Amino acid sequence: MITLNGSKKIGIAVFISGKGSNFKSLYKFSKKKNSKFKINLVLSNNINAGGLKFARKRKIKNEIINYKNINLAENKILYILKKNNIQLICLAGFMRILSKKFLKKFKGSVLNIHPSLLPRYKGLNTHIKVIQNRDKYSGCTVHYVNSKLDSGKIILQKKVRVYKRDNPKSLAKRVLSQEHILYPKALNKILINT
C-alpha cells in the first residue's frame, strides 16, 4: 500500500516492449478525476514499441534503453527514474526481467500485469497452454514484482471464460480487454489518500 500526501497524485513510469495497449489504457485512466496516479515516463527496450508514438503525441516523457549490457541498462534506468521522481513502476508487456539488484536499489514499488490466473502459467505462451490444457477459465493478474518470475504478491485478478471455439489469439484478445480494466483498478487499490 502506498500513501499519498493530500490530493497529490503519485508519479509512475510504464515499461513497455510491444503494442503498449495497457499503457494507453493506464494513460486514459490517469486523466480521470478519481485517478491517484499520473504517468511521468514511458520506457522501452524496443525502439519500435507501439506505445512510444502515442507517448510522443501526448508529450509524455519517453526513453529507449539499449539492453545489450543489462548492468549498464539498469543503472541508466535507475538514474532516469530518480530524475523523473518516479515512485512506482508498472510493467506492461515489458519483456525483460529486472534483476534482483535493480529491485533492491529502486526505492519504490514495481507492479506487473500477466495474462493468466497466477500462479498458473508463469512465463510466456500462457494462452497456448490454457487452450492445450482445455482449461475452462483463464484471466489476468496484477501483482507486485519480486526476484522470482511472476511470483510476487497478487493485487487483483480477473477471470475470463474460455470457450470451445477459442484459439490462443481469440483468447488473448478477450483477456487483454480485461487487462485494460484491471490494471488501473489495481493501481487505485494500492494508492490511498491521506
Ligand code: GAR
Ligand atoms: C499483455 O497481454 C501483458 O499481459 C503481456 O503482454 C501483453 C502486452 O500487451 N505481458 C506478459 O506476457 C508479461 N509476462 P500491450 O503491449 O498491448 O500492453
